[in-house]
Amino acid sequence: MELPRLSKTIRRVTVVERDASGETRAVAVYVRRRRRKRQTRGLKPVERAVRAASKAGDAFATTYRSRHRRSNRKRRDGWLRDSLLNLAKAGDRARKKLDLARVLGW
Secondary structure, three states: OOOOOOOOOOOEEEEEEEOOOOOEEEEEEEEOOOOOOOOOHHHHHHHHHHHHHHHHHHHHHHHHHHHHHHHHHHOOOHHHHOHHHHHHHHHHHHHHHOOHHHHHOO
16 A cells, blocks of 8 residues: 655654454554654763753743733833832743753763
8 A cells, every 4th residue: 555645743643453263453654753862872861951941941931921911001111110020020930941850861
């Protein structure tokens, strides 16, 4: 059975068949091989830490931006009045995303 051209997002095509005894079983018709990541072994933890820091920074910016907008809508110069609270809350969210124990492999 020849498969048509598949999108790169498709990883596997499975067909359900009946065998001679009548039981159904799944048969993988197509499995896309994952390309092996080329990276120096010693840099793996460094890359993981950089990626985690990037996610934490993204969480900080997103949280702060939404709290800033909400403070501004609530009252005049609200972003300035609530700035310390907004920064603290955004920092908490970023700290939770940056799980150092997992990043460092402890």
